Amino acid sequence: MEIKCHRIASGSARGQSLVTRDAISFLGNVDANTGMVVDPAHELFGQCIAGKVLIFPGGKGSTVGSYVIYQLKKRGLAPIAMINIRSEPIVAVGAIISGIPLVDRVEEEILQVKNGTLVEVDADLGLVRISEWID
Amino acid sequence: MYLSREEESIYQGERGETLRRMMEILVALGDIYGAEKLVPVRSVQIAGVSYKNIGEAGLEWISDLQGQVVVPSILNPAGMDLCRWKEMGVEEEFALKQQQTIEAYRRLGVTIDCTCTPYQIYQGPTSLAGRGDHLAWSESSAVSYANSVIGARTNREGGPSALAAALVGKTALYGYHLDENRLPSHLVEVEADLRGSDYGALGFLVGRSVKDGVPFFRLKNQQPSGDELKALGAAMAASGSVALYYVENATPEPPAAWQPKETIRLGRKEIDEVYAKYPVAGADAVALGCPHCSGQELEKIAGLLQGKKVQKELWICTARKIAEAHPHLVATIEESGARVFCDTCMVVSPATERFSRMMTSSGKALAYLPGLAGVQAGLGSLEECIDVALGRRQ
Numbered sequence: 066m067e068i069k070c071h072r073i074a075s076g077s078a079r080g081q082s083l084v085t086r087d088a089i090s091f092l093g094n095v096d097a098n099t100g101m102v103v104d105p106a107h108e109l110f111g112q113c114i115a116g117k118v119l120i121f122p123g124g125k126g127s128t129v130g131s132y133v134i135y136q137l138k139k140r141g142l143a144p145i146a147m148i149n150i151r152s153e154p155i156v157a158v159g160a161i162i163s164g165i166p167l168v169d170r171v172e173e174e175i176l177q178v179k180n181g182t183l184v185e186v187d188a189d190l191g192l193v194r195i196s197e198w199i200d
Numbered sequence: 201m202y203l204s205r206e207e208e209s210i211y212q213g214e215r216g217e218t219l220r221r222m223m224e225i226l227v228a229l230g231d232i233y234g235a236e237k238l239v240p241v242r243s244v245q246i247a248g249v250s251y252k253n254i255g256e257a258g259l260e261w262i263s264d265l266q267g268q269v270v271v272p273s274i275l276n277p278a279g280m281d282l283c284r285w286k287e288m289g290v291e292e293e294f295a296l297k298q299q300q301t302i303e304a305y306r307r308l309g310v311t312i313d314c315t316c317t318p319y320q321i322y323q324g325p326t327s328l329a330g331r332g333d334h335l336a337w338s339e340s341s342a343v344s345y346a347n348s349v350i351g352a353r354t355n356r357e358g359g360p361s362a363l364a365a366a367l368v369g370k371t372a373l374y375g376y377h378l379d380e381n382r383l384p385s386h387l388v389e390v391e392a393d394l395r396g397s398d399y400g401a402l403g404f405l406v407g408r409s410v411k412d413g414v415p416f417f418r419l420k421n422q423q424p425s426g427d428e429l430k431a432l433g434a435a436m437a438a439s440g441s442v443a444l445y446y447v448e449n450a451t452p453e454p455p456a457a458w459q460p461k462e463t464i465r466l467g468r469k470e471i472d473e474v475y476a477k478y479p480v481a482g483a484d485a486v487a488l489g490c491p492h493c494s495g496q497e498l499e500k501i502a503g504l505l506q507g508k509k510v511q512k513e514l515w516i517c518t519a520r521k522i523a524e525a526h527p528h529l530v531a532t533i534e535e536s537g538a539r540v541f542c543d544t545c546m547v548v549s550p551a552t553e554r555f556s557r558m559m560t561s562s563g564k565a566l567a568y569l570p571g572l573a574g575v576q577a578g579l580g581s582l583e584e585c586i587d588v589a590l591g592r593r594q
Contacts, residue, residue, distance in 0.1 A: 073228045097257060128358040132248075132257035139260060157228040158360045161221055162261055 090126025134159030248359025400563025403435025435563025489517030
């Protein structure tokens, strides 16, 4: 199915979803050298965000998080695209400076997509395509 | 968000990839905060300078950028005195990374002034900010001073958004750029005679209580100096996130009639409680100049130190151009054994971490030292701080 969304950072990508209901503080929650979520309190603890279409409500925490996203990208460990319910400046800026497609303003239902679902993000057209929707 | 034809062409990448991404930052922030359009800025102060804060990730990003700033642009304080870092006790490895960060900014055409008080060094014809001007400044106390004392208009920018404003020459029109967000939220009535560090203590209290509000101060028979307003705003921006305040008869006035959502009354008792809670005793170092000392403050400190010797490490932090403008004051201060460090301060330098308890006259340093440097802080007047450094009191 196809969902309309709002472009924050341009580009398009397709990959497997990694979904969380927790906001992400890239500084602190994610290890810039491995792409692993290292905060035991986070729903994605122990998972790797590299190459995934990362679906999460939005960012939080230190503004240094923007640079962490950039560092992940340079090391080939960044998500291939990101989808937020509502983007805030840390993730928005991080995605833009890193050239990672980012969209927001989608319904919260998207947080019910199962991990590993094939998701396509086309930020320039403002569209998200999901191969199989939830029951 | 509306973009002019020229802005649209940058957004579409017709003037290169760096500018396209910079415009994308401005547009994204404008969308997030509901801006109608972009406005030109008179000057930019860029955050993301201290290597302690940005780390390897930030340095990589800045180093990869191409382009030149198109409006006067300066920097936040760095993690060390760019010349005398060894004397501060900064490690060589850190110093190298810090120098690389500075060089990366220089390459983009940024003027290497690392200070939280750009308004003290650029005055008159070289001024970076005047009443009503739109700015894109970063450092929280500078933002507060520009909005409140100068009457300019700026949000508190992060590193990338400030650099985007510097390279594009514009910022998105939202937040403190708009009259509707510049009305007071709290009335603060202060029944006390205030001087010097009292303003830092007052700001420390009010910031905690109003958070990101806009306080309007009614002081009892007080006419605060520029340095005292600087201290007040800096403390509120650190203990809370106040970016704009008013002081009756001392700052520009609110843009329209207003009603406070809440009234706060404070007096001598509450201010003295701050001093009591953060006592002087046991300090192993003293640091002044948060925000950076003005020429007048250097003069006062030099007067108190003249002909004496310090018993404890005493740092005086200021902007390099202020120190250069007052070589005799700097010499007098340093003859006492105190050190005048430029480009940095006790809050952003990793060199602070070797102390266990630092004494200061700054409400801002009081708010930040424990969390950012892991150092306990004591608050006292400028004279008390000097007395502690001279070993006249413990």
